[in-house]
Amino acid sequence: MTQGPQQPLPAPASAPSLQGVSHYENFPVASLLCPPLLRPPIAAIYWFARTADDIADEGDAPPQTRLDELAAYRADLMATAAGLTPSPRWAAVFSQLQPQIAEFRLPVNLLADLLSAFEQDVVKQRYADNAELNDYCRRSANPVGRLLLHLYGIQDAASLRMSDDICTALQLINFWQDLSVDIPRGRIYLPADAWARHGVDEAQLLALDVNPATINLIADCASSTRATMLKGSQLAKRVPGRGGWELRLVVQGGLRILDKIEAQGFNTLRQRPKLGPWDVVVMGWRALFM
Secondary structure: OOOOOOOOOOOOOOOOOOOOOOOOOOOOOOOOOOOHHHHHHHHHHHHHHHHHHHHHHOOOOOHHHHHHHHHHHHHHHHHHHOOOOOOHHHHHHHHHHHHHHHHHOOOHHHHHHHHHHHHHHHHOOEOOOHHHHHHHHHHHOHHHHHHHHHHHOOOOHHHHHHHHHHHHHHHHHHHHHOHHHHHHHOOEOOOHHHHHHOOOOHHHHHOOOOOHHHHHHHHHHHHHHHHHHHHHHHHHHOOOHHHHHHHHHHHHHHHHHHHHHHHOOOOOOOOOOOOOHHHHHHHHHHHHOO
């Protein structure tokens, strides 16, 4: 769930302060392409998730303190969903979220799934296989896509599956992009069974050892993730109006990061790729032909 220390994304209108923490994002959040009616709920969902992510990741608090904080945050979510007054601690977040839950009937179980992923990030730092990794993505990323489809009134099974593919791919792309950030923090999201297939051990990864085996491991994971993204990409044609165009750019943003990972020889153990102005032009051009 981590983001690299790059340029901060301008906050959506009326978003609460996050105590000076800034975040780089690959993908648009409540951008101008988003229908104006949906910007407030999308911004509220974003700041709910962003704040929880900061509780799990930022600063130097011990794990139990982080878990206690997330439990308190979860209690405030449930109070908010029930129409009760949450604690004043995160008032800026929940005062923005509460009317959106009420007006748009946001599925609170999806918001709670996000919190379970943040809690897992505190205590789990290795993943045995793709099944474990995909279960994490099911809770860390897929709820966001399903919440957005809920706002657009799209609930058919095929669209939900494509949304899950896109969101899982975005989460995995973030992992492969951020290896140089996450591994020094002790987190290795590359699945252990893939290490074995490529002859890579934990010591090599912890040392950020760039060699043919680790490069092939990253390349294999990136290739599989590209296939997942492409599998879900046709969802953009099902989302109406400007929202569909925003989704096209989200998909192209993920694919462009994979392009940049490939262009640097899959060496993200030492170098974190990021998007620049020219990449936005490329993304826009490619979005036209999806």
